[in-house]
Amino acid sequence: MNNKEFINELSKQTNQSAGVTTKLVNDVIKTLEEHFQQNDTVVLSSFGTFEVKKKMERISVNPTTGKRYLIPPKLVLSFKQSNVLKDKFNAE
Amino acid sequence: MAKITLTNIIEELAARTGMSKDAADNFVHAIVDTIQKGLHEDNLVKIKGLGTFKLMEMSDRGSVDINTGERITIKGYRKVTFTPDSAMKEFVNRPFAHFEPTELNDGYPSEEEELPVAEETKVEESEDSQLLPEPIAEAPIVEEPAVEVPIVEAPVTEEPVEKESVIEDPVAEIPVVEPPVGEEPIPSDMNADEEDIENSSAEDTVEATMTEQETSIVEKQESPVSSEVDSEDNEGEDLQPVEEDTAEEITSAETEVVEEPEHEVIVPEPSPAEEASEQEEEPAVALQQEEEPALDATSESADTAPKKPAKRGILGWIVVILLIAIAFGLYYYKTKDLYTQSDEYYEKFDDPNDIMVNPNLREELGEEWADEPQVQTQLPTQKKEEVVVAKQEESGRGKIAADVNKQEAQKTADSADKHVATAPATDAKICIVTLTETLAAKDVKDITPADTTDYVIDGTLVTHQLRSGETIIQLAKKYYGDKRLWPYIVKYNWMKDYNHVAIGQMINIPVLKDK
Numbered sequence: 001m002n003n004k005e006f007i008n009e010l011s012k013q014t015n016q017s018a019g020v021t022t023k024l025v026n027d028v029i030k031t032l033e034e035h036f037q038q039n040d041t042v043v044l045s046s047f048g049t050f051e052v053k054k055k056m057e058r059i060s061v062n063p064t065t066g067k068r069y070l071i072p073p074k075l076v077l078s079f080k081q082s083n084v085l086k087d088k089f090n091a092e
Numbered sequence: 093m094a095k096i097t098l099t100n101i102i103e104e105l106a107a108r109t110g111m112s113k114d115a116a117d118n119f120v121h122a123i124v125d126t127i128q129k130g131l132h133e134d135n136l137v138k139i140k141g142l143g144t145f146k147l148m149e150m151s152d153r154g155s156v157d158i159n160t161g162e163r164i165t166i167k168g169y170r171k172v173t174f175t176p177d178s179a180m181k182e183f184v185n186r187p188f189a190h191f192e193p194t195e196l197n198d199g200y201p202s203e204e205e206e207l208p209v210a211e212e213t214k215v216e217e218s219e220d221s222q223l224l225p226e227p228i229a230e231a232p233i234v235e236e237p238a239v240e241v242p243i244v245e246a247p248v249t250e251e252p253v254e255k256e257s258v259i260e261d262p263v264a265e266i267p268v269v270e271p272p273v274g275e276e277p278i279p280s281d282m283n284a285d286e287e288d289i290e291n292s293s294a295e296d297t298v299e300a301t302m303t304e305q306e307t308s309i310v311e312k313q314e315s316p317v318s319s320e321v322d323s324e325d326n327e328g329e330d331l332q333p334v335e336e337d338t339a340e341e342i343t344s345a346e347t348e349v350v351e352e353p354e355h356e357v358i359v360p361e362p363s364p365a366e367e368a369s370e371q372e373e374e375p376a377v378a379l380q381q382e383e384e385p386a387l388d389a390t391s392e393s394a395d396t397a398p399k400k401p402a403k404r405g406i407l408g409w410i411v412v413i414l415l416i417a418i419a420f421g422l423y424y425y426k427t428k429d430l431y432t433q434s435d436e437y438y439e440k441f442d443d444p445n446d447i448m449v450n451p452n453l454r455e456e457l458g459e460e461w462a463d464e465p466q467v468q469t470q471l472p473t474q475k476k477e478e479v480v481v482a483k484q485e486e487s488g489r490g491k492i493a494a495d496v497n498k499q500e501a502q503k504t505a506d507s508a509d510k511h512v513a514t515a516p517a518t519d520a521k522i523c524i525v526t527l528t529e530t531l532a533a534k535d536v537k538d539i540t541p542a543d544t545t546d547y548v549i550d551g552t553l554v555t556h557q558l559r560s561g562e563t564i565i566q567l568a569k570k571y572y573g574d575k576r577l578w579p580y581i582v583k584y585n586w587m588k589d590y591n592h593v594a595i596g597q598m599i600n601i602p603v604l605k606d607k
Contacts, residue, residue: 001130003140009129013122024109024119029141029180031104035096036184042096047124048172052184059196059553059603066573072191077143077184079174088128089147089170 036077048081131172143176547577547604549584558597564590571601580604 001009011021032050035042042050057073098120106116127145130137135147152168176184556567564587568578582590584602593599 001134001136002138006126006130006137006139010122010126013126014119024105025123025139026141027108028101028105028120028123029139031101031108032142033180033183034104035101037186038094040094040096042101044098044101044124047127048174050174060193061554061571063570066570068196069193070196071193072188074188074191075185077174077176077180079145079172081172085128085172086169089131089172 044082046082046084048079048085051078051080052076053078138177141177141179143174143180146173146175147171148173547580548607549580549602550605551603552584553601553603556599556601558593558595558599560595564593564599567599567601572604577604 011018102116106113131147137145148171565575565578569575
């Protein structure tokens, strides 16, 4: 399901036009971004947790040339599914 | 760092869009439901600006019960994974966006780095060695007066000492002459030119010694047959260029091992130059005084003399330059082999002591040898030519001329002796010492490779799973750029040795830190 299909499906569920839905989705994403910016952990119960994690700097070696590189630290957005979501997909 | 829940998001969304909380609540839940639906349908949902949700199938895996230690199997399950799209990724990482990976070159010299260094030293050597001959070539000009000074001013005091050392000379020279004989053909072009000069000087000395009978022991040995003297001289001439080669090879070897000797070798040169320059002015005057009476003494040679000195001067310089050029050609040719086949190099010379003696004597002989033509060409040439010209015209007359000039001729002979005398006796010993030091240093370096003691293990760099065809030594080369560092990996992994490994084995690569 790509973005277009997602918007269409969502607009059907909410009985709104695709354009309005797109705008609303973007608003939601912006809201999330604001929290990510503040290093907040966003917990969507019954779905999962978004968390910004800091990856420490590390030394990496290029296997072919043998040169060593210092990889700088970085912030990565991670997602962990909730147990509810896990159970939904593993019910059977 | 606060924990934000779904309700927070709904409130903020309502505030942002102006819609009611219920509507916002519905909408957010609709999004979550749609994502789950999409995951159910085709295991993948892409949301622009946020990222991709994917349903991944995790297979069964074995584990160990923490409490009981029993082996258990964690059953496979499906997991929702999320990959932020690039826009979101960059947004999140904005605070650290200015960092970039940097290459490290600390502590672990790779072979790529070492090689250029060696080449650089090569270049340095060549520069240094280029410097070597120049002072030699220049020094003689300056030195001559210095040599002449004692002759004019105080020949009596210095002579005995020098003659003693002269006696030692042949002994020192003979072993030197032998090794390079095989390589003699090189300066064959020069020999003709050299012989002329040498013959004249030899004849001078012979004439002087014959007539005066006050000869030293060494001179007696030389005097009986002038041709012998010539041949010896020629051999000496041959020997010097060759020695230059060998000496330069060895200086290169020195620089490989230790850099200090280079300087030590160079050191002796400036000192005579300085001394000479100090004495330069006085003897210059003395020279002129000496030359004038010489010219007056023999009117026959006066016509021819002024032309020949100039020719000889040019000739001497050409010879010097050519010899240096050949020496360098040989030096570069040999150094190629030297780096790859240093063993062969030493096999050539059965006795390393010969090598040790040669280069240093070369240094001295090089100067001395450079001195001689100069002495012949500029200062005593006129006297010698008097003798030579006279000889060419009439042998008997020549002898008379020699008798007339015998005092001066003797002085030239003495000066020639001094050249031989001063150099090897003193400096050769010093040079031998430096060479033995360098050889010793090289041995030590061979015995203790710099692989085992330079670093300390400091944590794990990475864990490497051994694949087919890989060896621990290859890993050392790969991670450290130096295969000699394999013992660290062996030690860090508690291995018996580097052969006891299996394909798929996890090898911890230790971080090496400089001690």
